[in-house]
Amino acid sequence: MDILISNWSRVRCLPEKYIFPAERRPGNHKVSVSKDIPIIDLERINGPERDQIIQQIIKASQEFGLFQVINHGVSRELMEKTMQMFRQFFESPAEFKARFYSNDLNASCRLYTSTLNYENEEVHYWRDNLTHRCHPLEDHITHWPDDPPYYRKVVAEYSIEVRKFLLMILELICNGMGLESRFFEGELSKNQSLSVNHHIPCPDPSATIGMQAHCDPNLISMLQQGDVCGLQALKDGQWVGVEPLPGAFVVIPGLQLRVISNGKLASATHRVVTDLEKSRTTIGTFLIPSSDVLIQPADCLLGSSAMLYRGYTYEEFFGTFTGNNCEAEMALERFKL
Known part of the structure; x- marks a missing residue:
C-alpha cells in the first residue's frame, strides 16, 4: 500500500505525480489568516441573546458561506480523544490500513489516497482520506476499524454528538429564516x-495541494481542524486562511442549503494547502440528503x-456534480429556471 502517503517516511523531494500545472498551484500558500471570518459563540443560545446569535448565523451564511462556532456543546475532551484516534490510525502499520483500502463509493468504511479516481x-x-458512514450508527459501526483500542466507542460518541450539533445549527437557521421547525430533519439530513x-509534511507546498477548490454538494458540513493551518476560503476573489481555533468547529453550508434558500444562503468555495514541516489531520462531518x-x-x-431552481432528487444533483468535475456553478446551472 505504498500509494498511501501516510505510509511514507520523510519525503525530501515532491514526486512528479503530485506537481500540479502552474495555473492550478497554490503559489503563495501561506496566505494571511482572516480576522473577518465570523465566530459564533453559542454559550448563551438559550438565553435572551438567542435571536441575536441566530441573526449572526444567518448573516455569516449569507455573506461568507462559512463560520466558526465555539461553545457548541461537544466536549473538548471528546474532540481531543477522537482526533487522537485518527492520528493513531494513520500511524498504523501499512498491513493494517490495507484492510480498509477501497475505491467503492458505497462502502461503509473506506480508506483511499488523493481521490477515488487515483488510478x-x-x-x-x-492527502489520504478515511471515510465512515455513521448514521444510522448500528448499520455501519461494525465495518469501522477495531484498533486502536476504544476506536469504535470514541468515534461513535463523537459521531452522535456532532450530528446533534449540526441539527441544532440547522434548527437555528430555520428559526432565522422563517422555516417551520425541524424542516431539515428526516430525509434532508438522513x-x-x-x-x-x-x-x-510536504517538501514543496507551493507546487501541490491537499484538496482542490470546491463547494460541498451536501446539506451542511463541519470541520474540526486540529492545530495546523491549511483550510482556505475564497472571499471577494482572494484566498484567506481559516484560523484553527482551539475547541472550535468550522461550519460550511452546503449547496443544498443554497438551493433550498433560493440563493439567499451561500456556500463558501474552499481548498486545503499543505505544510512544509507538520502533518495535518482534520475531521469533517457531512449531513447528506x-x-x-x-x-x-x-x-x-x-x-x-x-x-x-427547479426541483430534483439529490441523486440527480450528485450525479451532475461529479459529472462536471465537482464544479458547483456548472452543476447548479443545469437546475436553474
Missing part, C-alpha cells in the same frame, strides 16, 4: 458521513421572488 488521475492530491483527511428526496426552494422563502 486515472494525471496528478494526485497530497445520511451522515465522517471524512478524515491526513496530510504528511437521501438519494430520492425532492429538493427545491422552500415555498415560504420565495415571497415575491422568482424560483431560481
Whole structure:
C-alpha cells in the first residue's frame, strides 16, 4: 500500500505525480489568516441573546458561506480523544490500513489516497482520506476499524454528538429564516458521513495541494481542524486562511442549503494547502440528503421572488456534480429556471 502517503517516511523531494500545472498551484500558500471570518459563540443560545446569535448565523451564511462556532456543546475532551484516534490510525502499520483500502463509493468504511479516481488521475492530491458512514450508527459501526483500542466507542460518541450539533445549527437557521421547525430533519439530513483527511509534511507546498477548490454538494458540513493551518476560503476573489481555533468547529453550508434558500444562503468555495514541516489531520462531518428526496426552494422563502431552481432528487444533483468535475456553478446551472 505504498500509494498511501501516510505510509511514507520523510519525503525530501515532491514526486512528479503530485506537481500540479502552474495555473492550478497554490503559489503563495501561506496566505494571511482572516480576522473577518465570523465566530459564533453559542454559550448563551438559550438565553435572551438567542435571536441575536441566530441573526449572526444567518448573516455569516449569507455573506461568507462559512463560520466558526465555539461553545457548541461537544466536549473538548471528546474532540481531543477522537482526533487522537485518527492520528493513531494513520500511524498504523501499512498491513493494517490495507484492510480498509477501497475505491467503492458505497462502502461503509473506506480508506483511499488523493481521490477515488487515483488510478486515472494525471496528478494526485497530497492527502489520504478515511471515510465512515455513521448514521444510522448500528448499520455501519461494525465495518469501522477495531484498533486502536476504544476506536469504535470514541468515534461513535463523537459521531452522535456532532450530528446533534449540526441539527441544532440547522434548527437555528430555520428559526432565522422563517422555516417551520425541524424542516431539515428526516430525509434532508438522513445520511451522515465522517471524512478524515491526513496530510504528511510536504517538501514543496507551493507546487501541490491537499484538496482542490470546491463547494460541498451536501446539506451542511463541519470541520474540526486540529492545530495546523491549511483550510482556505475564497472571499471577494482572494484566498484567506481559516484560523484553527482551539475547541472550535468550522461550519460550511452546503449547496443544498443554497438551493433550498433560493440563493439567499451561500456556500463558501474552499481548498486545503499543505505544510512544509507538520502533518495535518482534520475531521469533517457531512449531513447528506437521501438519494430520492425532492429538493427545491422552500415555498415560504420565495415571497415575491422568482424560483431560481427547479426541483430534483439529490441523486440527480450528485450525479451532475461529479459529472462536471465537482464544479458547483456548472452543476447548479443545469437546475436553474
